[in-house]
Amino acid sequence: MPASYLDRSLWEAEVSIIDTVTFIGPEPGTSVNYNNSSGLLYNGIRFVGDLGPGTYWLAAVNAGTSQTWYNWGSGGILRDYDQDTATQKRIRVTLPADVTAFGVDLMTGGTNALPVTIRVTDIDGLVTTYGRDTYARPTHAFFGVTSDRAISVAEFWTTTTSTYVFMDDFT
DSSP states (O other), rough: EEESSSOHHHHTTTOOOOBOOOOOOOOTEEEEESSSOOOEEEEHHHHHHEETEEEEOEEEEOOOTTTTTGGGSSSSSEOOOOSSSSSOOEEEOOOOOOOOOOEEEEEEEESOOEEEEEEEEETTTOOEEEEEEEEEOOEEEEEEEEEESSSSEEEEOOTTTTTHHHHHEOO
């Protein structure tokens, strides 16, 4: 079973960090949409906004001065679609082969300080589900995993209506 961490420094002590995705790309006050099954690909890591069969929505957002709800003090962030129905909306992250750890800063928008569900699937299809409470803006909530087996997919979502998941510093 994978080990989970809520503190980035403890997680970093257990892993060799290869790369961090910061989502800084868009200029302040703008966003870039990745509304297709290809999503955003960065060094072999694929981020897809999964709204259900055949429907996708994901955006990299960098807050402008009038967009305080997107300002988490870290520049660009990735967000999924509002959780507005019973259909589960999530950010699905597909990892390259042989990756045995990941860490990420999580936040919720629409309503801050809500739980995020994280489902981790290893290369043999074994699924482990975790929960991570987030904090009020601008505090990020770290979540990390280490495993003795390669991790193929990690999914992130909230079940609270009119809320969405933000992520930053995916390592």
